[in-house]
Amino acid sequence: MAAESVQRVSSIYLSSSEFPGIASAVAVGAFDGFHVGHQRIVQELVDCGHKASLATVIYTFRRNPKLTTRGIQGLLTTNSERVELAEKTGVESIVLEDFSARFQGLPAEAFVSEILISRLNAGVVVIGRDFHFGKGRTGNAEMMSRILDNAGRRLIIVAPVMVDGEPCSSSIIRTSIAEGDVERAARLLGRFYSIEGVIVTGNQMGGRLGFPTANVEVPDPVKLLPGNGVYAVRAVVDGAIVNGVCNIGVRPTIVAASRRTVEVHLLDFDRQVYGHLVSVQFAARLREEVHFASPTALVKQISRDVLRARVILGSVGGRQGMTK
Template sequence: MKIIDHIDSLPSLDHPVVTVGTYDGVHLGHQEILREVRRKTKVRNGTSVVLTFEPHPQTVVAPESAPFLLTTKTERIALLEKKGIDETLFLPFDAEMARLDAGEFVRKILVDGIGAEAVVLGTNHAFGRGRSGNVRSLKRFGEQFGFEVDAVPSLIVDGAPVSSTRIRRLIREGRVAEAARLLGRPYSMTGKVIRGDGRGRGLGFPTANLSIDHPRKLLPADGVYAMWAEMDGARFPAVMNIGVRPSFRAGRAIEVHLLDFRDTVYGATVSGKLVEKIREEKQFDHPEALSEQIAQDIARARALLHP
């Protein structure tokens, strides 16, 4: 997959089939749209194109309500490549881009910039200044400029549409197993191992303290989670604690205990795939009680990860 960071750098494409959106999460609903893009691309012997934005448009249009991210740019690239997309164009979203109305966006970006032959969107997609454009208006533009428009209905799971907003809410509530069903994979977060205070090692359960690699990455609710940790091409069962560590009043941290692993990993990059929340974070009166609880957490994590 080719990555383009400015529309002026986009080469001439053969029969482009384009989809537009933030694609935060690349969830099951997004994947339905991407399947239709690939299908139409195959019929035309053309080029599949995802047109997305960096940063998230809300950080420019309404920064006070901008969402935290399910997927960073790096994560989106990896996921879109796995879905067989040929070209991903990351349009820089700035004040100038925000000022484009729906018609200007279609003419400057879809027609003059990409030369779209077909555009595939979700039925509830909106675009242009003030979200003034929608599927109906896009079809009128398609008739004017000569491109086809196809709207993919929202995917319904458990009686509600799959959406990035819905998944963010689940993650914020710690309901990572439910979020995984809508993402089509476990929720992941990546960070570098930094030096901690050594309390976990003192308790007999050494931990890797993670510094997450993106300031706007969405973190799950505080608590203890079973997860898979990927590091240097290997995968380890693990337990993660995220929170303020009330037993020590030591401040907020993300601590990962890799099961059956004792090496020092400072500076390593760890990607965690969250499987299920085990319990809430809680305070213990003495270290022995905390050690006993951690042992129970590890046993629970093993049962979840190796059913």
């Protein structure tokens, strides 16, 4: 998205009932990941909102519906990440509706007439072709189009964006992340997958091994972590962008524990950063986490990981949109 279109979301509404009822153009969806397909929908929203002088609104849920109804293991984006990504598109408002039991019982027709037409005063609605909504997910694009038409409103249906020969979808990205395929995830997201957390103390072994690691505690329990393994990463710490290598796993060589940790060794860096916020962007998977026969063997392998990461991160350095 062009830098000149960047502006702040002026309003965040925690319920559609808070929306002031001005004439609007609304994009509806769960938008987990804010992937290239979502970005196309929101681009369409911004374009038609501007042309028709309508307030542009992203309508989504505070908690991804699939988390409640379909037992998925985690989400690609937290609420604040989705707001931050929405901000970059030039959209004016975002509604983060509570996906409450009452809301889940709302029939599809009522969702269109009560929420989109009455509360949001939508003159135009934008959705992806496969969007389903309402109680039991019985509502589809055709039904929404009919109801909006009857009320003198318009529906724009955006065709799926194809990546690697298949329609981009949040569930494919969630599977890729869980399997550690961060390169595929990046192609579908249009940016590196990232996590954010606070740097906490570990068991003080890293420094002694010659590779101090910033142990990252991710506060949101629903945020998906890439599968166990070693990754080339780009970190943002104290406003600086630093290359690094990251291990996610249980560190079988060092500790007999099953708790997963995320730790990053930052390249060419030697500052104390306990308690600081760090964002970690996953550029490439280097290998699986392994149980080494000795700490010396582990250290040798980490040295090789660092060399590979330098090559990989050197070559992605100029790729716009991949650095934040």
